[in-house]
Structure formats: C-alpha cells, structure tokens
Amino acid sequence: MQKQQLIALFPEASFGAALNCIGIAQSLRELGAKPVFICHEHFQGLFAEYGFDEYPIPQASPLSAAEHQHYWERFIERSIPYFDQTPLAQIDSYVAPAWEAIIDTAIEAEKPLQQLLSRLKPDVIVLDNVVMFPAIANAGCPWVRVVSCAETELPDAAVPPYLSGCLASDTTACERYTAQYLKAVAPAHERFSQFLLSNGTAPSPPGQFLTDSPWLNLLLSPTPVRYERQQPLDPQRYVYLDGCVRREAPYIVPDFPRHNDAPLIYLSFGSLGAADTGMMKRLISTIETLPYRFLVNVGAYRDMYTTVPDNVYLDSWFAQPAVLKECDVFIHHGGNNSFCEALYFGLPSLIIPYCWDGHDNAARAEEVGVGRYLPRFADPVATLPAALEQLLADQAMKQRLKTFSExxxxxxxxxxxxxxxLALPDL
Known part of the structure; x- marks a missing residue:
C-alpha cells in the first residue's frame, strides 16, 4: 500500500495566506494526501475549523500567544499615519520598518521550527510567506513556495517593482522607486543575510528576502492580470493557479431595513486594515447616504461602532468566498487574496490600498479594466460614490469579468x- 503523503503547509500569520493554503489543503485531502498546518500559536484553531491537524510553533520569546496575536495589530495601528502617503514615501516610513519586524519574527521562529520539523518529518513543506526560514531549506524534503502576493513579488525587467504601485510603462517612476527601495531596505537585507548564512542557507539577491523554490513555485496571479515577462517563467517550476479559492458553506444575506432590494456591496480591508477605524468610520458615513446595501468587515474592532446605518451590516468576520457569490461590487485594500477572489466571482474591484502589494494590485486592476484605483493620498472617500456608480453601470466590464470568472x-x-x-519527483 502506498504511503499517505504528509504535506505540511506553513502560511504566514495573516488570514490571506492562511485561507489560500486552506483551499490547497482541501484539494490535497481530496486527492488522498494528509495535509497538516504549521502555524503561529495565535492562529491555532483556524485550521482545525476546516478539519486539519495543527502544529503550533512553540514560542521562543516571553510574549504570550495573546501578545503575539496583537503584535501586528499594534504595528499597523502605529503605522496608520503613513497609509495616506504615496508608495514612494512609504518606503522609509512603513516598508523598511515592516521588513525589520518580519525578520524579527522569522529569527524568533527558527529554532522552534527546526525542532518541530524534525519531529513531524513531512514529505513536502508548502511555504506561503515573504521571507525564508533556514529550517525549511534544511529539512531534507522538497519545499514549495506560494506567491500569494502580487506577481510583482517575482522581479522581471518588464514587471513594475514590488510594492511600488507603478505601471511597467513608467520607466522613470520604476527606476526611482527601485533605487530608493534598495537603499532603504539594505540594512534589513544585510541583517537577514547574516542570519541565513549562520544557519547554512544562501541569502537572496539585494532587496529580496525569499528565493524561489528549486522544486515548485505556485503563483496566485490570474490570467487577466498577469504580466508579459521579459524572461518567461519555466512552466515546470512555476505554476499559475488562476485563483486559489477555498470552499465555504453558503452565506445567507441578512435583511436590511433600507434599500433591501438594492445592489449588495462588500467592504473589507482585511484583518489588519480594520485597525484604521477612523478611515472605516469615514467610509461608513459616506456609504450611509448611498442607495445600496453594504456588508462591512470591521475585524476585531466591532465594539467601536456604536451606531450602524440601516443599509449597513457590520461583522467581525465573513466567510469571504461565500459572501462574494452574493455581491455586485467588492471594495477592498488590494490584498492579493481579495483581488483574486473578486476576479474569481466576477466582481469589479474598487481598491483603496493602504500599503504593501495593495498598491500593485490597485494599479493593475485599473490598467487592465477590472476595477478602479482610489489612492488614499487623493481623498478616496470623496470620490467613492461616483466610482461605485460607474462600476455598477459598466456593462462591458461586467461581461469581461463574467468571462474571466467562468x-x-x-x-x-x-x-x-x-x-x-503531489507530482514532485521525491514523492
């Protein structure tokens, strides 16, 4: 009898990566493998809800699991003043500090991860993260990289710089961003390179913190938004997934006291973006005046909203794929998971990015005609009503998205x- 393959999936501590990996794990389980999840302690319980075994990384620091859970919320809260800046300005104020914080968590996890992998002995490790872990490179089994950020994460001369929000055709802006980015992140890159070398792992090229897998790399960028690369990726090692959406139970849309038969719009800036309650409250004050229904994800901050308009339904968590099936437009922050799911369900995106690859996806959505980009540095709340009206009326975009979705x-x-x-050579 053939041995059941043990596949250890290790997503970063974010819901986007975690939920992408759950979709892959559901299919692995259907094909007879045994997918399990390695996770940070404060994500324990999420994967069990979908029926998967969990292996939390033991904490190496004195912080409790609850304190780790709020680490990134606090980081985001401190960074809120920078979210109204241009991507170029964010390099120094947000991006470089974010890399330093990410590196801190990777270094802290290294030895506990080594110990866990030596006990678990997986046949394959699936890594959905933005940094490398030497424990994975040295685990003695194939590892797979999931590129769940924008495709810009994989550099190419014909692709805009990662996190820049630039268009590939704007070579001056691309060159300026790249030069400033490389200079700003050089100290973090040097520190991380020394950490990798001290653990027997080769560092990544300048500005990068994770190398491609020599076995398999999975990209979530769907066909409609892919770039024509100057150096095409080897299809044997780089596989585009055209969406990586988990299965959820159906969502029952609540009744609304007002506009109950109007178009339904979902608004979510992800678990971290919900920390900007000031922006969320400004948006709610605006959408209250519009003739539509709104489902609004406010994350862990539900108690901060004491009054709710009659055409708005707030919750701290939505099973997003099930919700999007019922909606007409998706207002989001440009996270790759949200962007891909909008395309998967044929919804136009109205993107108000606040950081990271949200800028890249917002620019790309408008460039290829699948949504609108409302920059935070250009008063997006004021332009939101007209943008929503335009998206709902754009029949050509609607038909284009329907074809993509199918x-x-x-x-x-x-x-x-x-x-x-499961087709990897060593399995």
Missing part, C-alpha cells in the same frame, strides 16, 4: 496546486 472557476486552481505538489 474560466477561473472551470480551472480549479486549488486542484492544480495539489496535483503539482
């Missing part, structure tokens, strides 16, 4: 990922 859903990206993982 193709993506027929492709079944989670199954493509699972089959590619």
């Amino acid at each position: 193709r993506m859903q027929a492709t079944r990206g989670t199954e493509i990922a699972a089959r590619a993982i």
